[in-house]
Amino acid sequence: xxxxxxxVRLVLIFTLIMGISxxxxxxxxxxxxxxxxxxxxxxxxxxxxxxDPPKDGDPTAIVDTxxxxxxxxxxxxxxxxxxxxxxxxxxxxxYNNTYVFHSESGVYSAAGAPNKNGNxxxxxxxxxxxxxxxDLWPFKGAVLAMNTTVKRNFKEKFLGxxxxxxxxxxxxVNTIDFTDEIKQELIDISESKDLANAFIEKGGVPNFxxxxxxxxxxxxxxxxxxxxxxxxxxxxxxxxxxxxxVMINSVTISTYSAEDEKTxxxxx
Numbered sequence: 137x138x139x140x141x142x143x144v145r146l147v148l149i150f151t152l153i154m155g156i157s158x159x160x161x162x163x164x165x166x167x168x169x170x171x172x173x174x175x176x177x178x179x180x181x182x183x184x185x186x187x188d189p190p191k192d193g194d195p196t197a198i199v200d201t202x203x204x205x206x207x208x209x210x211x212x213x214x215x216x217x218x219x220x221x222x223x224x225x226x227x228x229x230x231y232n233n234t235y236v237f238h239s240e241s242g243v244y245s246a247a248g249a250p251n252k253n254g255n256x257x258x259x260x261x262x263x264x265x266x267x268x269x270x271d272l273w274p275f276k277g278a279v280l281a282m283n284t285t286v287k288r289n290f291k292e293k294f295l296g297x298x299x300x301x302x303x304x305x306x307x308x309v310n311t312i313d314f315t316d317e318i319k320q321e322l323i324d325i326s327e328s329k330d331l332a333n334a335f336i337e338k339g340g341v342p343n344f345x346x347x348x349x350x351x352x353x354x355x356x357x358x359x360x361x362x363x364x365x366x367x368x369x370x371x372x373x374x375x376x377x378x379x380x381x382v383m384i385n386s387v388t389i390s391t392y393s394a395e396d397e398k399t400x401x402x403x404x
Contacts, residue, residue, distance in 0.1 A: 206357025
């Protein structure tokens with residue numbers, strides 16, 4: 137678990153790597169979000185389920201983009217509402233011909249918007265209450281539902297807190313550059329050495345930890361995840377919009393089958 141009083145320090149370190157424009161997004165997703173109620177994370181009972189391969193019967197999503205395909209296992213047992221929202225939209229064909237609207241310097245990409253600037257057309261699927269779980273973390277390949285808004289009462293506006301929501305658009309995490317300095321910083325501020333080591337070995341974006349809803353974990357197509365995070369982009373508002381349009385052709389909800397995966401590989 138990342139110690140709460142060290143979140144700001146970690147954000148500032150990553151900002152030096154990712155640039156000032158990213159600070160806007162990171163602050164909105166991290167510093168604001170940290171005011172909300174924290175979940176209780178028990179290092180002794182925490183299970184890093186994303187490190188395990190998918191099992192037969194697990195629900196999956198197949199994301200077909202103009203740069204290739206990647207696949208991730210879904211976690212309805214941990215993030216039921218966000219996964220249901222994503223699954224419903226995918227089955228309706230909502231994601232067909234939507235945009236990859238943000239590419240963050242090799243760190244992550246954001247996609248699933250019907251408009252190139254990242255906007256949704258309406259709020260009908262944008263108010264799903266954020267779900268956090270001690271077993272889910274923003275490792276490389278994690279898929280996160282993007283925060284959309286926060287609702288605060290009068291007291292919370294001054295003292296912090298509120299209810300955070302996510303929606304249709306999603307982020308796919310690649311990784312920061314884990315320099316020796318950052319590795320040591322992560323080890324120093326983490327209450328779980330297993331978690332710190334998982335970030336260091338697998339990659340990811342630690343400062344997104346327990347700030348956004350994790351809906352899935354990539355198990356195939358990491359080369360595509362890397363490409364999407366490394367697009368040439370221009371800063372437009374708070375987003376880095378790809379210079380050349382990169383589209384999601386479709387998102388298909390399926391069920392994992394090791395035998396089917398082997399057959400597909402053999403046919404290539």
